Amino acid sequence: xxxxxxxxxxxxxxxxxxxxxxxxxxxxxxxxxxxxxxxxxxxxxxxxxxxxxxxxxxxxxxxxxxxxxxxxxxxxxxxxxxxxxxxxxxxxxxxxxxxxxxxxxxxxxxxxxxxxxxxxxxxxxxxxxxxxxxxxxxxxxxxxxxxxxxxxxxxxxxxxxxxxxxxxxxxxxxxxxxxxxxxxxxxxxxxxxxxxxxxxxxxxxxxxxxxxxxxxxxxxxxxxxx
Numbered sequence: 059x060x061x062x063x064x065x066x067x068x069x070x071x072x073x074x075x076x077x078x079x080x081x082x083x084x085x086x087x088x089x090x091x092x093x094x095x096x097x098x099x100x101x102x103x104x105x106x107x108x109x110x111x112x113x114x115x116x117x118x119x120x121x122x123x124x125x126x127x128x129x130x131x132x133x134x135x136x137x138x139x140x141x142x143x144x145x146x147x148x149x150x151x152x153x154x155x156x157x158x159x160x161x162x163x164x165x166x167x168x169x170x171x172x173x174x175x176x177x178x179x180x181x182x183x184x185x186x187x188x189x190x191x192x193x194x195x196x197x198x199x200x201x202x203x204x205x206x207x208x209x210x211x212x213x214x215x216x217x218x219x220x221x222x223x224x225x226x227x228x229x230x231x232x233x234x235x236x237x238x239x240x241x242x243x244x245x246x247x248x249x250x251x252x253x254x255x256x257x258x259x260x261x262x263x264x265x266x267x268x269x270x271x272x273x274x275x276x277x278x279x280x281x282x283x284x
Contacts, residue, residue, distance in 0.1 A: 066225060067122040067134060071141065073221070074115040078144050081108050085151050096196070098159055100203045105152055107211060109145070111218070116141050 084105050119141065123134050 063126050064122075064130070064134065065228070067119055067126065069225065070115045070118045070122065071137060074112055074119070074141055077108055077112045077115070078148065081105055081112070081148050084108075085148060085155060096199060096203065098155075100207065102152060102156055102159065104207060104210070105148075107207075107214075109149055109152065111214070112145055112148075116145055 084101055116138070119138050123131065123138060126134050
């Protein structure tokens with residue numbers, strides 16, 4: 059398990075880069091040119107949700123950077139600024155493409171209201187019936203697309219919850235490892251203190267023996283002299 063202080067930041071950054079890569083593909087000019095109408099709107103709605111999730115990851119990166127040592131924090135601030143710049147750029151691109159889709163819809167609507175030679179009668183009724191059928195089909199497609207997006211969102215939410223659960227387990231394991239290390243340090247400190255006390259006792263005993271020997275030698279010398 060990687061218990062480094064930068065592990066969670068690196069994990070959020072990696073997830074962010076994956077989301078940005080997916081978003082970039084969906085906002086690519088070639089993809090946008092191949093999609094029309096409701097299909098493009100659905101893609102842009104998915105992009106908006108993915109940008110919200112990417113924004114949340116950047117917020118988590120801002121939180122995690124507070125626990126990174128000062129000696130390397132500057133490098134991670136730079137990486138965070140890069141992520142924010144990417145996020146802002148794609149948000150602006152999403153806004154521009156939505157405006158483009160809105161202009162296209164407005165242009166299509168204005169073109170649909172053309173003058174008919176027969177505003178009343180059988181042809182007009184047939185046209186209204188056809189228009190109603192097309193609106194019904196369009197509504198059905200929108201409902202199906204909404205259901206599909208909801209399902210995708212639910213799956214993405216489940217994946218995010220799973221990732222958060224794994225990260226919580228990593229934090230708990232790191233905390234347990236820290237507690238174990240603290241206990242080992244306490245035991246080592248107690249052992250060292252005992253060794254120091256034993257050393258002082260040995261020094262006292264050695265000094266006492268030396269003193270006794272000196273006294274004996276002095277007595278022996280004094281007795282021989284006298």
